[in-house]
Amino acid sequence: MIRDITIGQYYPAKSILHRLDPRTKLVSTLLYLVSLFLFKSISGYLVATVFLMAIIRMSKVPFAYIVRGLKPIIMLLMITVLFNLFLTRDGDVLFHAWIFTITEGGLVTAVYMAIRLIYLIIGSSLMTFTTTPNELTDGIEELLGPLNKIHVPVHEIAMIMSIALRFIPILLEETDKIMKAQIARGADLESGNMIQKAKSMIPILVPLFVSAFRRANDLAMAMEARCYRGGEGRTKMKPLHYQKRDHMAYIVVIVYVIAVVVIGKYVPLHIWVF
Amino acid sequence: MDMVQTEKLVYEYEKRDEEGNVIGMSRAIDEVDIDVKEGQFIAILGHNGSGKSTLAKHINAILVPTEGTMWVNGRNTSDPEELWNVRQSAGMVFQNPDNQIIGTVVEEDVGFGPENLGVPTDEIWQRVEDSLKAVGMIEYRHHSPNKLSGGQKQRVAIAGVVAMEPKCIVLDEPTAMLDPVGRKEVLKTVKKLREKKQVTVILITHYMEEVVDADKVYVMDHGRVVMEGTPREVFSRVDELKNYRLDVPQVTILAHELKKRGLQIPDGILRKEELVEVLCQLN
Numbered sequence: 001m002i003r004d005i006t007i008g009q010y011y012p013a014k015s016i017l018h019r020l021d022p023r024t025k026l027v028s029t030l031l032y033l034v035s036l037f038l039f040k041s042i043s044g045y046l047v048a049t050v051f052l053m054a055i056i057r058m059s060k061v062p063f064a065y066i067v068r069g070l071k072p073i074i075m076l077l078m079i080t081v082l083f084n085l086f087l088t089r090d091g092d093v094l095f096h097a098w099i100f101t102i103t104e105g106g107l108v109t110a111v112y113m114a115i116r117l118i119y120l121i122i123g124s125s126l127m128t129f130t131t132t133p134n135e136l137t138d139g140i141e142e143l144l145g146p147l148n149k150i151h152v153p154v155h156e157i158a159m160i161m162s163i164a165l166r167f168i169p170i171l172l173e174e175t176d177k178i179m180k181a182q183i184a185r186g187a188d189l190e191s192g193n194m195i196q197k198a199k200s201m202i203p204i205l206v207p208l209f210v211s212a213f214r215r216a217n218d219l220a221m222a223m224e225a226r227c228y229r230g231g232e233g234r235t236k237m238k239p240l241h242y243q244k245r246d247h248m249a250y251i252v253v254i255v256y257v258i259a260v261v262v263i264g265k266y267v268p269l270h271i272w273v274f
Numbered sequence: 275m276d277m278v279q280t281e282k283l284v285y286e287y288e289k290r291d292e293e294g295n296v297i298g299m300s301r302a303i304d305e306v307d308i309d310v311k312e313g314q315f316i317a318i319l320g321h322n323g324s325g326k327s328t329l330a331k332h333i334n335a336i337l338v339p340t341e342g343t344m345w346v347n348g349r350n351t352s353d354p355e356e357l358w359n360v361r362q363s364a365g366m367v368f369q370n371p372d373n374q375i376i377g378t379v380v381e382e383d384v385g386f387g388p389e390n391l392g393v394p395t396d397e398i399w400q401r402v403e404d405s406l407k408a409v410g411m412i413e414y415r416h417h418s419p420n421k422l423s424g425g426q427k428q429r430v431a432i433a434g435v436v437a438m439e440p441k442c443i444v445l446d447e448p449t450a451m452l453d454p455v456g457r458k459e460v461l462k463t464v465k466k467l468r469e470k471k472q473v474t475v476i477l478i479t480h481y482m483e484e485v486v487d488a489d490k491v492y493v494m495d496h497g498r499v500v501m502e503g504t505p506r507e508v509f510s511r512v513d514e515l516k517n518y519r520l521d522v523p524q525v526t527i528l529a530h531e532l533k534k535r536g537l538q539i540p541d542g543i544l545r546k547e548e549l550v551e552v553l554c555q556l557n
Contacts, residue, residue, distance in 0.1 A: 134378055166378045169420045215373050222374035225334050225366040226434065227358055227390040237385035237398045 011129040015060040016245060018130045022139030024246040028253040029127040035257045036116050036123075039264025045115060047260045052119055061129045069125050070118065077117055084110040133165040142240055155231025163219070171212060178207050277347060277442050277474045278310040278333055278364070284341035285328055285497075302328040304497040305342070310476060310490075312441070315468060317485035317505075318478045320494035321519040329494070330446040330478045334366040347441055362391060365435030369447045371427035380422075380430055381406065381415040387438035398437075405436035408470055409463050425456025429463050436467065442474040443467075449481065457481075482509070483523050486544040493518060510541030525549050 012018075017025070036048060056063060070077075090105025128136070141158035148154050182203050183189065189200050285303040288296045303325045310316045320326040331337040332344050335351040347363040349356040365387075368374045377383030381402050388398045406412040409429040419427055428448055435443055445464065449457040461484055468475055477484065485491050491508045493501035495518045501508050508515070512530040515522050522530075529543035529552075538556060543549050 134382065162378065163376065166376065166419075170372055218368065218370055218373035219376070221336055222366075222368055223376060223386075225336060225361060225368075226376075226387040226438065227361050228386075229358070229390065233392045234389055235392050235394060235398065237382060237389055237395065237402070239395055 009128065010132050011061045011065065013060040013130075015058060015130065017055070017059040017126070019245065020130075020249055021240055021242055021246045022131050022135040023143055023240060024242070024249050025127050025131055026136075026139050026143060028249060029124055031253050031257055032123045033120060035260050036119055038257075038261050040112075041264050041267070043267040044260050044264025045112075047256070047263050048119060051256050051260070052122060055126060056122070059126055059130050061126065066122055066125065066129070070121060073117075073121060077114060080117060081110045081114050084113050134162060137162045137165070138236075138238070138240060155234075159231075167212075167215070170215075171208070174211060175204065175208055178204050276309050276345070277312045277314070278308065278476065279345045280306055280308050280332075280339075280342065281344075282307065282342035283329075283332065283339050283344055285325075285332065285337060286340045301497050303332075303339075306494075306497070306499050308492055308499065308502075310442075310474060312474055313472055314489045315475045315487060316477070317488035317491045318476065318494060319480060319482065319485060319491060319508075319520060320478075321480060323496075324494040324518075325497035326478050326480075326494045327446055328497075330366070330444050330476070333364050333442070333444050333476065335360045336366075362438060363440055364442045364444055365438055365440035367428070367431050367435055367443065367445045367448050369450050371424055371431060371451065374431050375419045375427060375434075378418060379415075380411065380417050380419055383419060383430060384433045384437050387434055391438060401437045401439070402433075405433040408436055408467055409433045410466075423456060424452045425459035428452065428456065428460045432460070432463060432467070436471070436473075440473065442476065444476045444478070446478045447480070448477075449479065449484065457484075480520065482515075482520055482526075486523070493520070505544055506542035508542075509544060 032051075039045070039048075056066065085102055085106050086100055088103060088106035088109045089101065090103050090109075092104045093101060094104055094107065095102040131139070137158045140161070141154055144152065144154045144157070179189065187200065187203055189197070189204075192200070283303055283306045284301065286299045286301050289298045289300045291297050306325075306329060308316075308318075308329075318326045318329065328337065332339060332351065333346060335346075335357055338344075338352045344351045346360045349360050349363070351357075351360050375383050376386050384402045384405055385398050388401050393401065402415075403412065406415055409432050411426065411429050411433060414422065414426065414430075419430060422430065432443070432445075432448075443464075448464075449460050452460065464475060464477070465487065467473065477488070479485065486505050486509075488505055491501075491503065491505050492499050493508060493515070500518065501511065501514065509522065509526050512522050512526060523544070525546050525548075526543055529539050529549050530541075533539045533541070539549075539552055543552065
């Protein structure tokens with residue numbers, strides 16, 4: 001099941017998007033996410049769709065691979081759509097049975113909401129598809145840099161993130177090992193209802209936690225032995241530098257945001273069938 | 275100048291019962307005097323719980339002595355002002371290869387030490403390349419450490435220490451978690467490194483085969499140094515070594531047993547070839 005989740009995974013390819021500075025991608029993604037909530041009309045959606053399609057094309061990430069990333073959020077999407085569909089009371093009633101009422105407004109909101117959520121997820125997963133975890137943490141560290149002045153431990157947060165990323169595969173492997181060890185001792189992890197299954201996880205989680213703490217202790221010692229003393233006075237092996245393409249990317253994104261807002265507002269393309 | 279020198283080094287820790295109350299003090303290291311000259315290859319041997327790893331952690335100032343003093347490259351490790359200088363002069367490689375690699379890419383991990391030292395970016399790249407070449411891992415520079423074998427991970431860890439350009443490298447049981455192939459790999463790397471960079475090496479281990487090339491061997495037991503000398507001197511006292519629960523190399527035992535049976539064989543045979551030579555010259 002864990003293997004199915006493609007959100008947040010890096011997809012190695014050689015595209016202009018992959019080469020962009022992680023800060024550019026982070027800021028652009030944020031702008032894009034905000035832009036999705038700045039319009040209401042179909043014309044806005046059209047602009048956003050064209051933009052998103054262009055970006056997907058540029059990223060060289062296969063479209064099918066991106067769609068697969070949507071699978072884990074289908075449930076969430078359904079719930080949102082259903083709530084919007086049945087709870088919005090606006091305009092003509094299209095359907096009524098028992099306590100369920102669908103109105104024209106509800107249908108429109110539900111469809112718009114679904115599109116918005118899908119675009120939201122595709123947009124942000126495009127960022128993680130094209131950015132390695134290391135670049136991402138470097139980018140976050142740089143962008144949050146100013147917060148250092150109000151004593152937010154930015155460097156430490158970035159360090160925690162990158163160490164977590166390094167240890168995910170190690171801990172997964174370890175979980176597998178412990179599970180096998182417990183099964184060999186007669187542990188039953190498969191049968192029973194939800195509560196029994198949850199209970200049977202205890203003999204796996206306890207050793208996993210103990211070992212994780214031991215690893216953390218070892219790692220802290222190894223880091224200190226290599227003269228780690230926080231972010232102060234530290235140089236970077238791979239410092240971030242904006243290139244020409246990053247400036248271009250910023251311009252493109254800003255033009256898009258302006259376009260989506262202006263067109264969304266002044267080109268009222270309300271071709272709605274109802 | 276001595277690279278590492280200790281004078282009556284004592285390290286005590288509190289013994290606690292299950293509720294965490296102190297029930298007494300325990301001496302992990304008991305009045306140890308060692309001294310290591312620059313460029314030497316020193317081995318510290320000992321069984322589990324002999325205090326050898328505790329001693330190793332003193333060289334890097336991860337632990338500081340309860341009593342006595344330890345000098346590394348002429349600096350007192352108990353002095354908080356000297357902490358980072360001590361750590362830079364004595365690099366440390368630990369036992370578990372997984373728990374000492376910080377980077378998610380090999381080259382970034384090797385760069386971690388120099389980054390901490392505040393080395394300029396261009397020089398970091400130079401150092402990373404040099405040290406990865408020195409341990410023979412340059413072709414893996416863009417790989418994820420998770421995909422490497424134990425021996426390869428340990429070589430990356432050694433490169434990470436070498437990149438900090440220490441005068442002395444302490445290896446704390448670097449081969450304990452490796453298979454025989456990985457062990458050979460790591461030892462060969464250490465040997466090559468000594469030839470290329472002339473660093474002082476302190477190898478802590480309980481495998482006696484690993485120390486035959488050492489300039490000097492210390493044997494520890496219950497926190498004390500119980501034997502010291504060249505490998506030949508130490509290995510010639512086979513019965514004593516067995517007392518300290520150390521596995522004497524097979525050749526050495528064979529030579530020792532043959533001698534006991536009356537053959538004219540010198541003490542402290544370390545290598546197979548040596549024994550063959552000696553046996554061929556008999557009668």
